[in-house]
Amino acid sequence: MRKLTVAEQEKIKLLTKNQVSLTLIEPTETGLKKSIMDATGSVRSYLKSENIHDYELQNQGTKSKIIIQTIIHTGFKIIKSKASLYRPSTKNGDPRIWFYNLKKIADPNDIIAIAYFDDRFQIFNLTKLDVRSLIYSSIQNPFQDLINAINTTENEVAFELLAMLRKIANAGPIPSMVNADTSVGRTLETALGIEINSSKNPDYKGIELKSFRNNRTNRKNLFAQVPDWKLSKFKSSAEILDNFGYQRDEDFKLYCTVSAITRNSQGLSLRIDGEIKQLIENSEKQEVGDFVVWKLDKLHHRLKSKHKETFWVEAESTRINDREHFQYKLVEHTKKPIASQFDLLIEQGIITLDHLIKRNSRGRVVEKGPLFKIKPMGIELLFPPSESYSLI
Template sequence: MIHMRPYNSFETKNVKFLVDQQIEFATIQITETGLKKSILDATAPVRAYFEEKNIHDYNLQLQGPEHKRVIDTYIMTEAAQFLTKTSLYRPVTKKGDPRLWVNKVRDVEFLRANDIFALIAHKNILFVINLSIVDIVKVCLSSIDTPLKDLILGLSREKNSVSDELLRLIKDRMTDWMPAEILADTGIGRTVESILGIEMNPSKNPDFKGIELKSHREASRVRNTLFTQTPEWAISRLKSGKAIVEEYGYIPDGYNHKSLHVTLTANRPNPQGLGLLVRTQLGLLEADEFSLATLEDGTFRKINDVAVWKLIKLHERLLTKHRETFWIDAETKHESGREFFRVSEILHTKNPIPSQFDVLLDQGQITVDFLLCRDSGGDTYSFKIKGKARPLLFPQSETYNLRGT
């Protein structure tokens, strides 16, 4: 697994400014080998960002130079921009590991091994900024207009306009009582998306122009779903949801086959003996079987491995799904066998902290629900967070009170 080095203080200042301006970007380190050979590994975060922004999907790309993809690219300096191309490809050798290279990057400015670049995708064009050299903060706060300043502040205004548009739509359409489309746990969420013209689909990307929507009943104290993610079966002891059900499932009343609908937490094992173990040093989250008997130190003895997730993959899902989120609270009432609702409050969050995700998992504030069935398929593994823990994961937030609007 390729790990990028930590940011230095100059790079940290640049990254913080981009985050504060709500700029979505990926970062990549220019390794010494990469600089010599004009070749860079397209790391998992970069691949996920390219796919999210509809720039490129390496999973669909065949190996060999004839399948290379070329993207129009601007290299941004403090004072100017230079048009070039970025090559995205999978070589014939070494299993076709995803690669990229920004052409002519050496010709534009002083470039050192181990510099870190920010990659910003916008309207099918890639913008590349050397975070180790370019003072983004100085450029954007200057009275002088430059291409870099226009790019960053323009994207920031665009991002704010989307959240303003969404808030306006909710105020206009959802602050009066209206019927939920279906009488079910998901009834309000489905109705909100329907009113906003969002079609139901299995996409892992946010719902409304980059903003994720999470709706729930105001009186409900249920946990909020962050995302779903299947375990890494290749490194898990059990290789499928069916195998987990066979070993740990039960037959519910009225059924003739096994199911497993349970919550796993790192605090204590559930009645099936299943729980979570955060292995930060190994970069893993484990679903394990534990003894139900408490040890002298208050912990539980692990008996067996069950399934595994890579923490970096979970971080990618979190950042992709929740760069910006509207958590919608709704008042509800029932009349003539139907449920009615109106939006009362919205928590608007931005830029979750991946390291906090691991801490909250370990503290039992984030849990995993197994919804598995041996025969029907469609297994889900839902990562959920308790409402009181949201500010710890999403420190940038704003609350909109819509009562009486």
């Protein structure tokens, strides 16, 4: 696809601000004449991630063609259309996509935006459509209605959760469920009626909840992810513990933070190898060297799936009758992390890794991580501009 103009980029920024998830395609002169377009990698990825269509599961030939209802937006009017998604019988069956009536709105090398809402494609000519004027028009129009509907749908769950949090906050400080660092999160989730579990999925209807005490120096948990054992020199958390652990009371443990900018007291550090797209943990012991790795693509996927939408809930901690209580006070609402920033923040030591491994007196090895954590200053570097809400 050609390089976007400044005007096209500004339109995308405005659409992103209004919660519109989309992909782009550029019809060529030949494609318009033959009514055919290649479903490019970005288009295929969008369709798959939004659970619209997976070309990898589609057979070749016209019998396997998929038809999806489509609305073409021209401004103050719409054109009802259809999209065909198929893989031809010839050659390798390279994925194809076509929108009927596209020729009415597109010239060769225009950029066409593809969104999906209300069980149908919503497409428009990004190059030619005056997106800003239509969204903010004093005259109601179909494109404005679409953006408002998407905004309402995208924010519906967030406003529902925000109302629940405000109700909890207005009830005053809540006694901690347990005496532990994790109690600030467990207490809030219990108050919300969320079952405590080890699921990797977001906590509340697609929104991840991350609670923390209002100490601005505290790092915040992003997600837990074990190494790729198949690619690693060490094949288990027990092996990491055996090489770098220490005795503490009845437990043999390894509780430490690992960074890319310095070695810790165990001689461990991180580094990113951009050529092979891996995050590597290294020991200063020559006989050990590089001992575990993570695929960067896997870490990016975990980040995007875990934090597609997140409420970072700040709590004030007080002690009442010798028991910790939490007054939940503020929410920072983030969406759609910038995966490419993850690597940079690791290299800058803003995102770090915590090992939480121990072998108890019964000989059982327990691993609560590895946990990827981010310093508070990194939130605004990893996510687009956020919204903040006071709870009291």
